[in-house]
Amino acid sequence: MNVTNKKVRSFGDDLGEVKQNVLVIGAGLCGSLLALRLGQRGYNVSVYEMRPDLRKVEISAGRSINLALSDRGFKAMRLAGIEDKVKALCIPMNGRMLHDMEGNTILAPYSGREHEYINSISRGQLNALLLDEAEKHENVKIHFNKKCKSVDFEKTTVSFEDYKTKDEFIEDADIIIATDGAGSAMRQSYFLGKKFLFSFSQDWLTHGYKELSILPAENGGYKTYKNALHIWGRDSFMLIALPNMDGSFTVTLFLSYEEGEYNFNNLTSQEKVVEFFQKYFKDALQLMPNLAEDFFTNPTAPLGTVKCSPWHYKGNTLLMGDAAHAIVPFYGQGMNASFEDVVEFDKVLDAGHQDWESVFKAYEKNRKKDTDAIADLAIDNFHEMKGHVNNVIFREKRNLEMSLEKQFPKDYSSKYSLVTFNEDIGYREAMLRGRAQDKAILNMLTDKELDLNDDLKTNLEKVKTATEEILDDDRVAKNFKH
Template structure:
């Protein structure tokens, strides 16, 4: 029997903790070094966004770790996008066909702590407050330092970096042997605000906003206020609040974060552009002043690994912008693939790392592209009549010809089909929808039988969906 190598993970965030749990369950000895203090003792300090969207890919990874049901008990279901027009009108655009196809809003901090507990219960050893400061790849040793600057050394067999977009291990690997790193800034930033629970707001305001129970607005939706080149979104939290995120250009003509330097300017902007949202944020001035502007970028690497010695996963290898809600889900999917490969051939780390990159890199590139496209869709297209016509036609064809048509969003969010397949198939389907709508711009006027025959003639049947039932 091949001896299993000891695994050293850099990063104990969401992906690192889940990867540690997965590997430990397969009999690997795993140690994790995390630069931040233990959030279960010090409180959650890490991460930029407060809550995240959990979809089928992430859920499947949690199922393999035996954690899905526990996580869902603490999550809030989101059926679709609640689009808020400038005039105050709103409407729900469902993500899927029914409540079997929903996404879930989860607390980043609570999920991280749950994963840490689960990994420790599987035998993983965590070392908190330990920053990676030097890596000797030839000697198979790393050097770490705590907050006081006290350094320690640690010998490693296999080194896996799950330490996020600012990965220290990626920096060390890139210095040792260039990885072909390319970071593409979006040019837009974000700032987080909060809608508190309903019982802290005037009852008349909550009633006007369509709140329910402890939530000031509809709880089972991801809310979007699209305004063309910018937008606000809001995700529900289990205790009744909503995390609101303002996305704006970082610089340039108004509005941008450069032209809204303080809460006074931002409040005037919200009063004009988000008049129904502003009254729901009683701590607007304090939130705007206290919360930093986050940056948004896409990371591309030519190589994710250094032969069989070190590998990058999750955001450390393929950080993306958040507009498809797939960053965490993609990282969780990484953990399943890597665990299966290492468990099958634990003695061939070079082969495993190369195969992991071969499988995952095209999919990471695909979701990176789709996330950028989804930003335009969310901030602009969701209120565009042509987009709505195409969406309506797609829904009709998915019902009429389900073996040949599935909306790209559903492929990404509710199936295990590779991201690369969803990207290519989605482009082919969109081209056909555009062709049909050129002849009949009103989706209700389309001859659905003829349209279905066109799909069946030009597209191969969809593969088995591989969705968990």
């Protein structure tokens, strides 16, 4: 199929020739994929990025070095025709490797279906690939070192500053799409402009995070098991590690700023940091002789959720990716959700709308319920990762679910699987069904209404019946709430 021109023409025809120049703010993961896809569709795309070109300069590409790529992300890669190139950059992670205080480990699989796993990928490598692919289209131009200062959403213009020359200049376009991340300058213009009713929230966790590392072994291999997401969950804080291609792991510590015996505010000396790791992450510490140095070199950063609405102003401007919905990283879905934005936007472009305002409206109406849901799910998963993975009933639930997925691969998917491996179900539906299943199983286990020694078919039916009852009761109550 020739994706390049097929839909563009009909869409272009409908809108006439006037609305063909698209200005994209930000060439991160979302912006570069969007530019690629709009380039494939035939638009004139100008992308402005505040950082230098990460393919030419050694810079930190953003807030985390590696990320988890899963099925929603791959769906977007398929749409852009680059799935195979992306797969070559991936390290499969089949489950969570849980490390206890003594250094004992258990591998808890993400799914009972073998083909369902997540992947560790380098943010920088993936971004570079997307930029390369986008620039293959002569109708796509990417400008680096251009910082967006503000957006005039009524005039559809953007004011930029050139980082090198310090010159300020203004660009206009037929439409502007801001994919400039959690601290979006265009979103700030919406908020401060007070020209329309802009609903907005920023919510910070009391925990921050710091990136550390496990370096490769001397022979270039991995110092611990490669194909897992390692978790040291300690109830009120946790450490995780994801593998990199070069044999290293990127390690992230999630810890309160000010609560508890050890926190970011009081870990002020190398001795105290080592003492903390010796007490809680003994086995990790052995792999991290570079810990103390990393700890005081690398920044501590906050963890926030951003929601807002409307994403668009008339038919002029649109927020997408983290700029519209920044989430905490605990479901490994931030990048996947932003990539899925592009898939959903592409779908709306196929739907034959007559003007950009109705394109933007239809996109937000369909999409926002799902990005709201993944934001909430990501916060739930913080608690699951740091604490519940160690809880007996929670583990019984996961074991039962793994058995159900293995034995009845077509009849059962856990919440994790619905969110992560079922790209044709929206996040909201995955959340509602997944939460109802969790509630059903946890309650039946607590009340001893579920016997794990019963045959699996019996337990599958019990879980399904209880889940449907919960969904049904919620539906009745909800009808009277909205």
